[in-house]
Amino acid sequence: MNKCSHGTAFGWHTLRAAILIAGMLLLSQLSARAQRLANPLRQVLRHDTTGLARVLARPDFYRVQILYTRIRRDKVGTPHFRRYRYRLRPREYFYPASTIKLAAAALALEKLHAMSTTVAGLTPESVMLTDSAFAAQTRVRRDTSAASGRPSVAHYVRKALLVSDNDAFNRLYEFVGPAELNASLARLGLRHSRLQHRLSVGDQEPGSRHTNPVAFYADTAATQLLHRQPAAYYAGPWPQPKLRNQKIGQAYLQGERRVDEPLDFSQKNAFSLPDLQRLLRAVLFPETLPPAQRLQLGPSDYVLLRKALSQLPRESQHPRYDAANYPDTYAKFLLGGGGLAPLPPGVRVFNKMGQAYGFLIDNAYVVDADKGVEFLLSAVVYVNADGVLNDDKYEYDLIGFPFMRDLGQRVYEAALKKK
Structure with missing residues (x-):
């Protein structure tokens, strides 16, 4: 009788522990999913535009990395930063x-x-x-x-x-x-x-x-x-x-x-x-x-x-x-696409871009003072379908610049909606 009681107690404790562990794992998964859904950068990337969808369907192939930093100011104007990332690989x-x-x-x-x-x-x-x-x-x-x-x-x-x-x-x-x-x-x-x-x-x-x-x-x-x-x-x-x-x-x-x-x-x-x-x-x-x-x-x-x-x-x-x-957006890849599009009215972009060996990079601070929007956005994409370097056959115009333009525009539009 005692043996049976001990076995029953042991089984109940084991079952309860298993339920607790399963619950914690479920909560962890739900929390991680909630964080992903709350990530404004990932929400932006779900917009299916020609420039974004083509690259994001094969992110490893295009070696794409994106770092978005939202900037919010408090009552005295002090900036506060929160970073969001997509396939960010510092190494x-x-x-x-x-x-x-x-x-x-x-x-x-x-x-x-x-x-x-x-x-x-x-x-x-x-x-x-x-x-x-x-x-x-x-x-x-x-x-x-x-x-x-x-x-x-x-x-x-x-x-x-x-x-x-x-x-x-x-x-x-x-x-x-x-x-x-x-x-x-x-x-x-x-x-x-x-x-x-x-x-x-x-x-x-x-x-x-x-x-x-x-x-x-x-x-x-x-x-x-x-x-x-x-x-x-x-x-x-x-x-x-x-x-x-x-x-x-x-x-x-x-x-x-x-x-x-x-x-x-x-x-x-x-x-x-x-x-x-x-x-x-x-x-x-x-x-x-x-x-x-x-x-x-x-x-x-x-x-x-x-x-x-x-x-x-x-x-x-x-x-x-x-x-x-040298058009206005000659050196503005994000938002401007390297001359493809003008900047939105009232927007100022502080940036340094790069282009070589099939890589397009832009590192930018975007600010619209009138609308109270500002953020940091940095991105890289690699467009070299034939895998040959130094042949000057890169898909900058077909894929790279449209991706950069659309990425900048979508992030800016999303930031406006959050105001």
């Missing part, structure tokens, strides 16, 4: 292309700001002349697009951010240098990123380690020397962030020769999507980051960066851009 490699130019621009201004404490009269507008000291390096003494006819850090920043000028980035890379660039990325908490070479000049070892001599002058005649920076060589190891899938494609062209193996990007620039958005936030909302991870810039430096990030090409006086070749 999955994509070629960041020109998105890295924001890092070079910000860190060049940071370096100049520090130098100005010991070099009297040195400013971002000071004449900056670049010399050469190693194979394939080039000199710069004039810039006809500048009001003064001379290059400067400020002018390179404007050119790099307004229309994504590659030479402007290269000059900033040479001024700051790879050692300081990568040390600064680490200091800012950007752990899945590296800057390892110039752009569009075939830069690689050992040339990428050598940087040009640079001199700054107080006058446009370049007779009043402020500071001279000698040529430098970086002998240290390149950063090795823990990234996956750095070999991309099935083949690539090397000149006229086809190489039937993936292209290895392990020695190329890298910048994860979260790192890109965090850097943009450091420029636009520095007070929201820990003091140790903020850019060390002056107020005028922030003004310069923010203006260059948001300005339309036709709004720039120096450099001046022809509207026929």
Whole structure:
């Protein structure tokens, strides 16, 4: 009798425990489902438009990643951030292309700001002349697009951010240098990123380690020397962030020769999507980051960066851009589709985009002050159906730009409805 009672009690306790565990699992699943349904980004992505549906049907094939950060302000105007993601893979490699130019621009201004404490009269507008000291390096003494006819850090920043000028980035890379660039990325908490070479000049070892001599002058005649920076060589190891899938494609062209193996990007620039958005936030909302991870810039430096990030090409006086070749959304992929569509009335976009090797990336802060809408949106998509790199046969116009345009528009429209 006692044996039977003990067995019955044991069975009841076991059954009750099983029921409790099953209930907890069910609640957990329901909670996870509720969170997914409450995710405004996933709700947006369910809209079946031509641009979105085609990519989202095969997200791994298109290597799509999206990071949306909703911004809400309290009664005193303090911004509060909440992130939502779609297939976000910080360690999955994509070629960041020109998105890295924001890092070079910000860190060049940071370096100049520090130098100005010991070099009297040195400013971002000071004449900056670049010399050469190693194979394939080039000199710069004039810039006809500048009001003064001379290059400067400020002018390179404007050119790099307004229309994504590659030479402007290269000059900033040479001024700051790879050692300081990568040390600064680490200091800012950007752990899945590296800057390892110039752009569009075939830069690689050992040339990428050598940087040009640079001199700054107080006058446009370049007779009043402020500071001279000698040529430098970086002998240290390149950063090795823990990234996956750095070999991309099935083949690539090397000149006229086809190489039937993936292209290895392990020695190329890298910048994860979260790192890109965090850097943009450091420029636009520095007070929201820990003091140790903020850019060390002056107020005028922030003004310069923010203006260059948001300005339309036709709004720039120096450099001046022809509207026929540089439409308003030329450098606005999200919402604008790289020239496909105008921005909605009243909308301002602070962004840096990139396009290369079949990758399209945009890293943007979108604000509509009149309607009280603002958010951060960063996205990458890979459009290379034949799997061959360097053949210039990418589906940018057919798939990539429409996807970026529609994604930006849908997120903006959804944000309006939440107001």
